[in-house]
Amino acid sequence: MREKQSELSTARTVGLSYAGLGAVFGFAASVITFIACWTYCITAYDFVLGVGFGWIPAALCAGIIGWSVFFLWGVRFFSSLSPVFLLRRRQQILTC
16 A cells, blocks of 8 residues: 655745744743743732733733744744854854
């Protein structure tokens, strides 16, 4: 029996991988941001107001950070790697 080939092209597969990793990183960043902002609200506005209403600004911050990381994680990752590759290339040129 012959198996059916995958219907996804390479570009589509890469796009799904990028979105999948973005979802994982975005969710992790939003959870960390939510906990940090809510903790700040509890310490800054006392326990009753911080617990009662602190989740509202914490949720807004977490949503903004989560969506930003979801879409822009690749830019940050590859921009942080580019100096490493440039330095390696420079060392290779200088040693030749």
